Amino acid sequence: MKDIFEILESVGGYIKNSHIVGTSGKHLSEYLNKDALYPHTGMSSEVGKMIAGVVRDLEIDVVASPALGGIVLSQWTANHLSKMKGREVFGVYTEKNAEGDQELKRGYNKLIKGKKVLVVEDIINTGGSCKKAVESVRKEGAEVVGVAVMVNRNPDVVNEAYFGAPFFALASRKFPAYEEEDCPMCKAGVPINITVGHGKKYLAGKK
Template sequence: MQKSDQKVIDVLKKVGAILEGHFVGTSGKHMGTYINKDDLFPHPLEVEKVCQMFAEKNKNLDIEVIAAPALGGIVLAQCTASFLSKTLGREILTVFTEKDVNNNQIFNRGKDKYVKNKKVLILEDLTTTGGSVKKVIESVRKAGGKVIAISVMVNKNSKEVNSSLFNLPFNFLGEMEVQTYEEKECPLCKNNIPINIEVGHGRKYLENLNK
């Protein structure tokens, strides 16, 4: 199992991106700890630190393009590609996928042309189930690209989200095991702890609950 130096966790703590409370994640599961990666992006010097870590982690891979899901992955992919381009002495391109009405991750605006016949690194900010990454893999392959590896800022579920899940090389900068719960089993709900509607998917969850 990969060992993590956890420097990226220190960066996230520094910018106040690790929150405690009652949250709903992208997967719909509830949790008491939330990594709000959006709190990282207003701090360009801290973003650079993270992207330098990504570049160092992946500098020995034979890649031509970095693909990332919007929105969080875009900033990280652009910055990481810049560092890698300078390190390798050749341009590493970046593209991003967007959610469609069916919640798939797809290339819009002709971006698939940058992936065709290219060796691709998929970069993601956070993983809990790996669902978003799988959708990006599917889109890259559909566009004719070859996925070389996956690199993640923070893996929140390293027992289940690993190379075996994707059948591809997989690495991460840091890990933080976050306990998640199905709605019916959530102790936070049972203790009537209010759901945070400012970050995560709490607002959408409550809106659907009240329909």
């Protein structure tokens, strides 16, 4: 089985030895750009198959994910689980509401009621949106039988206890993150990468 970082690197989704500003404002030398994976349907399918293989022994009726990031993976995971189990496994997603929580719309709430649900996410940073998706699934009367992610970047916090359900990750890795004043890339004069992350916004704020 391929390593998930090899797959991401092959499509330009794993960036190393760079200088990137993350969502939190911290500076990183490594970055995962999951959006680089999704145009490649074959690779996306392969990752979905990898996740399905990890959870195939669980009883799963539905795969759910928080929009937008996890939608592609949840569909491929559900597709491969359907083939493995010889029956249809549905794929749905939750959406952010005005309060910032995740909820099931479009009739998906009725579809999952009483069902056994696997929640899938691509990259876990804080784990917040994924946890809200788990809560929304439970709120609709479904059982969360597991949470599966492509990469867990916050393994010290995000785990089985965090979700209250079995937790699976294709890979877990902490990326060093620095405050601007402590950033070794800043001190070395490495230019900010403006193609990914929030580098462009960061530089605009410096003007």
